[in-house]
Amino acid sequence: MTDERDPKLSRRYRELGAEEPSRELDQGILAAAHRAADKAHAPLVTPAGRHRWYFAFGAAAILVLAVAVTVQVERQQPDPEAIPASPAPVRSDREEGFSYQQEQQEDRKRAEVRKQLERPKALSEVAPTPAQEAPRAPSRDAANRVEVEPKPAPAPEKREQSAAAPAPQAAPSPEVMASAARLSPERLLERIAELRKEGRHDEADKALAEFRQRYPDYRISDEMLQKVERRK
């Protein structure tokens, strides 16, 4: 029943109009169909075109991410050659049970003593040079050093103030005292022997006394003892 058309209904429907697609539309579609026929079975519009763009973008993003992660990991890895360089002396002190705070306290005490003993000396003799300061570089003294180093000839008052500072800039033999805390006992004895050889007996005596105070159980060989002790 419903497969049969109602003539009246069909006629009225036809009266609505007989619209057709434009000629341009026809030509565009027919041209596309002919192009597709020429390309045999190739798809007219590549269905994967949009996806191909996604793949390319995704691959680029992954590449950038991989490079970024690699660079970041390399930056965070410690330099294997840098590890044994600076902390070695500190480690040896720790092995001896000598902490940095103790070292600082002793340095201060020594500085006080030396200041009193060496006051008659010329300022130029006791003024530390930057080169002498260089080997001793505890980071906590950095601020104080920065203030002192650029001034070649500070006033006497300032000199005294700086002598009381944590760093023993005004010590009579800063190279010895500065390195004393870091040197091994053997090396320290060699330094004392050098002082003795140079005729700096007072400094050598003090250094030896400090050595014995620091390493009371260390047995100095006879040969070394002759070098470090003052000959009478």
Next chain:
Amino acid sequence: MLAYRGGDAGAFDRLYARHRARLFRFVLRSIKVRAAAEELYQEIWMRVIEARGSYKPTARFTTWLYTIAHNRVVDHWRRGGLSLVSLDDHEVPASSPDPAQHAEAREALARFAAALERLPPAQREAFLLHEEAGLTVSEIAAATASNEEAAKSRLRYAMAKLKAALDDD
């Protein structure tokens, strides 16, 4: 279509000439805006061209064509509102020289168009497929992915409502 699939471009020309106007009106009366209808119409034919390789003559080409058209129209309905094309811009053929009769015919046609527009989308589509594309009930069911009973029911309701609109003339 099989000839076109085999590379005969002329076969497509013949197919296109046979279906172009009816398919265009089906789309146009399913969608209000002509520009959108043209775009959709082009998409349908492009889909036909793309799918030529997978075409299997299990049904009439017309059913296959309107299945594609149905899917595209449904997609369009989902994207935005749906409506039939307005008849405001359509001029009734001046078959009668009498201006009064001409105006009356125009009003009757407007009532019919309004009745068609008021139909539920599924009923309107069933009527358009039947009237414009010439599909049978079973073909309408196949094209709209429904069963024959549903297609038959939709078509019957649509025709009854439109006849009622005609009886008011």
